[in-house]
Amino acid sequence: xEIVGAFNPGVIRYESDVVLLLRVAEAPLRNSRGxxxxxxxxxxxxxxxxxxxxxxxxxxxxxxxxxxxxxGRTWLTSLSHLRVARSTDGVHFDVEDAPAxxxxxxxxxxxxxxxxxxxxxxxYWINYTAVSQHGISTALASTRDFRTFKRHGIIxxxxxxxxxxxxxxxxxxxxxLHRPMPEGLGDAAIWIGWSRDLMxxxxxxxxxxxxxxxxDDHRIGGGAVPFRVNAGGQDAWLAVYHGVGRSSHRYSLGxxxxxxxxxTRVIAxxxxxxxxxxxxxxxxxxxxxxxxxxxxxxxxxxxxxxxGAADEVTAVADLSLEEILSGMS
Amino acid sequence: xEIVGAFNPGVIRYESDVVLLLRVAEAPLRNSRGxxxxxxxxxxxxxxxxxxxxxxxxxxxxxxxxxxxxxGRTWLTSLSHLRVARSTDGVHFDVEDAPAxxxxxxxxxxxxxxxxxxxxxxxYWINYTAVSQHGISTALASTRDFRTFKRHGIIxxxxxxxxxxxxxxxxxxxxxLHRPMPEGLGDAAIWIGWSRDLMxxxxxxxxxxxxxxxxDDHRIGGGAVPFRVNAGGQDAWLAVYHGVGRSSHRYSLGxxxxxxxxxTRVIAxxxxxxxxxxxxxxxxxxxxxxxxxxxxxxxxxxxxxxxGAADEVTAVADLSLEEILSGMS
Numbered sequence: 289x290e291i292v293g294a295f296n297p298g299v300i301r302y303e304s305d306v307v308l309l310l311r312v313a314e315a316p317l318r319n320s321r322g323x324x325x326x327x328x329x330x331x332x333x334x335x336x337x338x339x340x341x342x343x344x345x346x347x348x349x350x351x352x353x354x355x356x357x358x359x360g361r362t363w364l365t366s367l368s369h370l371r372v373a374r375s376t377d378g379v380h381f382d383v384e385d386a387p388a389x390x391x392x393x394x395x396x397x398x399x400x401x402x403x404x405x406x407x408x409x410x411x412y413w414i415n416y417t418a419v420s421q422h423g424i425s426t427a428l429a430s431t432r433d434f435r436t437f438k439r440h441g442i443i444x445x446x447x448x449x450x451x452x453x454x455x456x457x458x459x460x461x462x463x464x465l466h467r468p469m470p471e472g473l474g475d476a477a478i479w480i481g482w483s484r485d486l487m488x489x490x491x492x493x494x495x496x497x498x499x500x501x502x503x504d505d506h507r508i509g510g511g512a513v514p515f516r517v518n519a520g521g522q523d524a525w526l527a528v529y530h531g532v533g534r535s536s537h538r539y540s541l542g543x544x545x546x547x548x549x550x551x552t553r554v555i556a557x558x559x560x561x562x563x564x565x566x567x568x569x570x571x572x573x574x575x576x577x578x579x580x581x582x583x584x585x586x587x588x589x590x591x592x593x594x595x596g597a598a599d600e601v602t603a604v605a606d607l608s609l610e611e612i613l614s615g616m617s
Numbered sequence: 618x619e620i621v622g623a624f625n626p627g628v629i630r631y632e633s634d635v636v637l638l639l640r641v642a643e644a645p646l647r648n649s650r651g652x653x654x655x656x657x658x659x660x661x662x663x664x665x666x667x668x669x670x671x672x673x674x675x676x677x678x679x680x681x682x683x684x685x686x687x688x689g690r691t692w693l694t695s696l697s698h699l700r701v702a703r704s705t706d707g708v709h710f711d712v713e714d715a716p717a718x719x720x721x722x723x724x725x726x727x728x729x730x731x732x733x734x735x736x737x738x739x740x741y742w743i744n745y746t747a748v749s750q751h752g753i754s755t756a757l758a759s760t761r762d763f764r765t766f767k768r769h770g771i772i773x774x775x776x777x778x779x780x781x782x783x784x785x786x787x788x789x790x791x792x793x794l795h796r797p798m799p800e801g802l803g804d805a806a807i808w809i810g811w812s813r814d815l816m817x818x819x820x821x822x823x824x825x826x827x828x829x830x831x832x833d834d835h836r837i838g839g840g841a842v843p844f845r846v847n848a849g850g851q852d853a854w855l856a857v858y859h860g861v862g863r864s865s866h867r868y869s870l871g872x873x874x875x876x877x878x879x880x881t882r883v884i885a886x887x888x889x890x891x892x893x894x895x896x897x898x899x900x901x902x903x904x905x906x907x908x909x910x911x912x913x914x915x916x917x918x919x920x921x922x923x924x925g926a927a928d929e930v931t932a933v934a935d936l937s938l939e940e941i942l943s944g945m946s
Contacts, residue, residue, distance in 0.1 A: 362802050395823065398802070422823045423803025442821040445777065445808055447799040470776040471800040473691050473727070474752025479774055483817050488810075490817030492771040494724065494751045 289314040289327065289336070292366050293574055294383070295596030297373070298403035298513075299583035300412060306585065307434055308373040308381060308594065309388060309403040309414060310602065313366035313574075316340070324348060326356050326363035328398055329391035339363060353575055354599065361421075367391065368399040370416060372434050378585065378592065379604065389429060389437055395420045396427070404582050406453040406513050408462070413486060415464075417449045418442060426451045426466065428486065440487055444468075450478075450509035452527065453486070454551065456516075462486055463551060465495065465527060467509035476507040478529065478544070480552050493552050496529075496544060503540055503561050504531020511541060512584040512593070516548065519613055523548030524555055526612070528562070528593065530580050539578040540564035541593070543612050556616035563593060563605055573598025618643040618656065618665070621695050622903055623712070624925030626702070627732035627842075628912035629741060635707040635914065636763055637923065638717060638732040638743060639931060642695035642903075645669070653677060655685050655692035657727055658720035668692060682904055683928065690750075695903075696720065697728040699745060701763050707914065707921065708933065718758055718766055724749045725756070733911050735782040735842050737791070742815060744793075746778045747771060755780045755795065757815065769816055773797075779807075779838035781856065782815065783880065785845075791815055792880060794824065794856060796838035805836040807858065807873070809881050822881050825858075825873060832869055832890050833860020840870060841913040841922070845877065848942055852877030853884055855941070857891070857922065859909050868907040869893035870922065872941050885945035892922060892934055902927025 292315045297308040316325035322343030330337045341348055341358065349357035356363045370389040373381040391400055398419035406413045411430050414437070418427040423446025431437045444451055450467035457463075462483040469476045477497035481489040498505050514527040525546040530539050542558035565577045581595040591607045621644045626637035645654035651672030659666045670677055670687065678686035685692045698719040702710040720728055727748035735742045740759050743766070747756040752775025760766045773780055779796035786792075791812040798805045806826035810818040827834050843856040854875040859868050871887035894906045910924040920936045 419802065421803065422806065422826075423797065423799030425821065441819065443819050445773070445795065445797045445810065445821040446803050447776070447797065447801075448774065466774065468752065468774045468776065469800070470752035471798070472776075473748065474750065474775050477751065481774065481817075483819075484814070485817075488812050488814075488817040488819030490770065490772050490812075492754065492774040497751075 289367075290317055293600040294371075295600055295602050296402045296580055296582050297594050297596070297602055298405040298414065299585060299594045300405040300407060301585065302412070302434060304376065306375045306378040307405075308375070308602070309405060309434075310371050310373055310383065311368045311401050311403065311596070312371045312387070313368045313399075313599075315366045324350065324356060326365060327367040328363065329367065329396065331392070331394045331397060336367065364398050364419065366399070368401045370400055370403050370414075388434070389414070389416065389439075392439070393418075395422060395425060395442060397421065400427070402449065402582055404452050404513050406455050408453070408455060408486070413453055415443065415451045415453060423447050424449050424469075443487065443489055444481075450511070450530075452510040452513045454514055454525065458549065458551060464489065465510040465514070466492075476509060478508060478510055495546075495552060496554055496557070498531070499557075502531075502559075503533055503564075504542060506532040506534035506537075508532070511581040514546065514551070515584070515586045517545075517586075517609060517613070519545055519555070522555070525551050526586075526609070528581055528584055528591075531561070537577060538565050539580050541579055541581055541595070543616060545613070545616055558612070558616050560615060562607060562612050562615065563595070565597070567597070567603075569601055569603065570597040573600035575599035579603075618696075619646055622929040623700075624929055624931050625731045625909055625911050626923050626925070626931055627734040627743065628914060628923045629734040629736060630914065631741070631763055634703045634705060636734075637702040637704075637710060637931070638734060638763075639700050639702055639712065640697045640730050640732065640925070641700045641716070642697045642728075642928075644695045653679065653685060655694055656696040657692065658696065658725065660721070660723045660726060665696065693727050693748065695728070697730045699729055699732050699743075717763070718743070718745065718768075721768070722747075724751060724754060724771060726750065729756070731778065731909075731911055733781050733839075733842050735784050737782070737784060737815070742782055744772065744780045744782060752776050753778050753798075772816065772818055773810075779840070779859075781839040781842045783843055783854065787878065787880060793818065794839040794843070795821075805838060807837060807839055824875075824881060825883055825886070827860070828886075831860075831888075832862055832893075833871060835861040835863035835866075837861070840910040843875065843880070844913070844915045846874075846915075846938060846942070848874055848884070851884070854880050855915075855938070857910055857913055857920075860890070866906060867894050868909050870908055870910055870924070872945060874942070874945055887941070887945050889944060891936060891941050891944065892924070894926070896926070896932075898930055898932065899926040902929035904928035908932075
């Protein structure tokens with residue numbers, strides 16, 4: 289296997305460090321030019337299995353670089369795990385040699401992806417995407433030290449990803465934005481769910497969807513863990529989310545302003561993207577035209593967005609909260 | 618509006634009666650021959666809105682009698698509510714004049730469907746399908762008398778339906794089979810989730826999927842609320858489910874035998890359907906070739922299956938538990 293990407297990190301301050309939890313994507317080394325290969329984790333043997341197709345195999349659909357479709361079945365072209373990186377300045381990181389969380393169950397056989405980190409009640413809660421042939425779901429883990437990690441199972445059944453858990457209780461309950469992916473009836477949209485223990489979730493309701501006349505007219509989903517802001521004297525949550533353009537196919541970032549006491553209520557939303565693919569490493573790469581965040585660090589007016597670029601590398605951008613708010617209505 | 622179907626009932630014994638909770642489907646009366654119409658509930662006004670398309674309107678997709686697709690948007694051709702019917706003999710029913718549960722929220726604007734009733738802790742818990750332009754989800758309500766009903770919100774985010782709550786706690790938690798509907802990665806399959814309060818659900822895992830060489834080779838989903846059985850000395854749960862054939866498009870019923878203490882584990886499954894569309898009212902109707910159950914009454918060897926036929930009428934079939942078990946492996 290070779291590493292083909294390190295992107296879409298969750299981020300949090302831990303002691304004097306900034307800690308990233310990176311999605312590290314690996315792909316099988318090819319035996320020959322033109323060969324197609326896909327790796328999966330086999331929970332029964334605990335090992336990585338590699339499926340290979342000879343060059344020129346008929347019926348292979350490789351139109352999306354992220355997946356292989358063959359005879360009605362879908363594989364991912366890379367297998368992801370999660371790995372810790374630490375920094376004292378938030379810009380220069382040391383990446384650990386060993387994975388923090390690797391595929392370990394039947395529901396993670398296609399990989400674990402896109403972690404978000406929420407600090408609550410003295411524990412760092414990590415939700416991540418668990419991918420398998422049974423679908424794309426969201427799992428929960430926790431740590432107190434970013435050295436040992438405890439798993440808590442699947443919290444959102446497939447198809448559901450882009451979950452962000454709010455960093456405090458609201459009205460006596462925990463809350464999370466999530467992104468079910470209905471087909472036919474309904475679009476990929478942002479919902480909110482509630483919990484008393486972080487393990488089980490209910491009282492789901494719809495929050496926001498794609499807007500037909502805007503930059504996010506195809507689909508949207510949660511991005512960074514929401515943080516509290518004072519928006520013109522109003523107590524609110526700011527949630528940086530991603531939106532996809534229908535004709536551009538680009539993944540850009542915007543913000544949702546949610547009511548501080550009732551985050552089911554959208555107060556305002558970015559008219560234009562606050563970050564869009566522009567730099568060469570955002571426009572081209574493993575999957576070009578993508579900026580995608582799983583976490584920000586917000587302090588005063590400074591909003592530091594950590595994000596994956598082109599599903600390949602990790603980048604950082606410093607924005608002004610005041611500017612983000614002024615672009616919302 | 619006119620009633621176009623009364624089918625897919627939940628069923629339970631209540632005092633000396635057998636109570637059905639019927640899905641009653643209504644459709645707008647047409648103003649002219651060939652007109653197409655679809656009704657939705659508007660939560661802001663609290664009224665029914667009817668969308669009409671003149672005869673011969675171009676671009677209408679009516680290939681599935683259950684839906685209208687026009688300009689990329691989908692409507693249902695009928696709007697369902699839930700209504701109580703009572704019987705002393707389980708065969709002759711009096712249907713109440715007024716609905717028990719009608720569409721009332723943004724997430725029920727396309728109707729409420731397919732109720733299942735589980736008696737737990739002195740209360741009758743009713744889960745039903747909530748359909749809207751935001752997708753197909755599952756809501757929870759409860760009653761103690763089948764006269765007043767309390768709503769508890771959405772328990773499974775879209776796309777998820779065919780939920781059946783087990784009638785007792787297992788290992789100190791409530792359990793439910795549910796049917797997420799992933800597209801692309803994953804098939805419509807039966808999962809199980811767990812809860813401590815029936816309101817919020819987690820620890821989801823995969824239970825069973827379509828079998829490629831059987832009658833249920835296209836998709837499957839939960840049917841009746843599971844009931845306890847003694848299967849050759851083994852404590853188990855019997856869950857009657859529905860399966861759809863890929864080439865036949867028929868909805869038939871089979872049974873899953875789940876471990877009594879660990880219902881994530883499938884012990885056996887019906888080799889052939891235990892009930893399949895055969896009678897004229899099952900083969901033809903609003904949506905022909907369908908038998909679909911939301912509830913059974915099981916006493917000793919007698920398994921009485923109440924079921925919807927052809928998405929139009931309600932029927933009943935008496936089966937033998939021993940025969941059902943002998944057809945499983």
